[in-house]
Amino acid sequence: xxxxxxxxxxxxxxxxxxxxxxxxxxxxxxxxxxxxxxxxxxxxxxxxxxxxxxxxxxxxxxxxxxxx
Amino acid sequence: xxxxxxxxxxxxxxxxxxxxxxxxxxxxxxxxxxxxxxxxxxxxxxxxxxxxxxxxxxxxxxxxxxxxxxxxxxxxxxxxxxxxxxxxxxxxxxxxxxxxxxxxxxxxxxxxxxxxxxxxxxxxxxxxxxxxxxxxxxxxxxxxxxxxxx
Numbered sequence: 001x002x003x004x005x006x007x008x009x010x011x012x013x014x015x016x017x018x019x020x021x022x023x024x025x026x027x028x029x030x031x032x033x034x035x036x037x038x039x040x041x042x043x044x045x046x047x048x049x050x051x052x053x054x055x056x057x058x059x060x061x062x063x064x065x066x067x068x
Numbered sequence: 069x070x071x072x073x074x075x076x077x078x079x080x081x082x083x084x085x086x087x088x089x090x091x092x093x094x095x096x097x098x099x100x101x102x103x104x105x106x107x108x109x110x111x112x113x114x115x116x117x118x119x120x121x122x123x124x125x126x127x128x129x130x131x132x133x134x135x136x137x138x139x140x141x142x143x144x145x146x147x148x149x150x151x152x153x154x155x156x157x158x159x160x161x162x163x164x165x166x167x168x169x170x171x172x173x174x175x176x177x178x179x180x181x182x183x184x185x186x187x188x189x190x191x192x193x194x195x196x197x198x199x200x201x202x203x204x205x206x207x208x209x210x211x212x213x214x215x216x217x218x
Contacts, residue, residue, distance in 0.1 A: 025138040026131055038140050 002061045006034040008052040023047055075135035076123045080116040087112025157185060 009019050009030075016034070020027040025044065032038035033048075040048065049059040073081060091112060094105035123134030131137045132145050160181040167175025 026128070026141060027126065028128055028131075029138050029140040032140060041139050044139060 001036065001039060003033065003036065004052075004054075004059055004061075005030070005048060008054070008059075009034075012052075019051075022051060076120065078135045079123065079133050080120040083119055084112060084116040087115065153185070156181070160185075 005019075009016070014022075016030045017027045020030045023030070023044070024047075029038065029040075033040055045056050045060060049056045052059065088109060091105045091109040094101045094108060097105075119133050122130055124130060125133075128137075128141050128144060131141050137145065160178045164175055164178035164182070166172075167178060
């Protein structure tokens, strides 16, 4: 599943640590989500989407492989 | 009560407490066992200090040691413990089988491990399972399936 976390974060010129603090998760988890190695829970997916002002389906695309 | 203890101190204190109880058990054994008890207590305290230091590190291990793990780190911990428990079950099964085969007197502790694991799993099912026994809402008379033609 592809996601736009890295894209949205870099657009806002945020570091992974800053995003992690804003979401209430660890920096390692942000790295794992960006790399597509970890699929967040539904509540965390909503938190991420809301943080970037997007809907969950805009943030996470199930039809695309991570890294494509 | 545990919430009054700083997260970083929780696991080190747990290790120190459990280790001390075990060391006291050795001391109560009497004889020369007190020497082993002292050595065990020193080891436990060193382990607690190491855990406290690890808890300050910015990595998954540090987050778990410092009781500040997020959902991914808790899942990692859960999966690791599940794997560890599977290994323990295999070891207990081998021990039980060998114990029975050689007519040993030490086979029953392995059976106790299985019994405790079975009880734990049943408790887990009853605690965490969803209400699968509830009927589906489309099976009730109010939601009776109808053909679009009717």
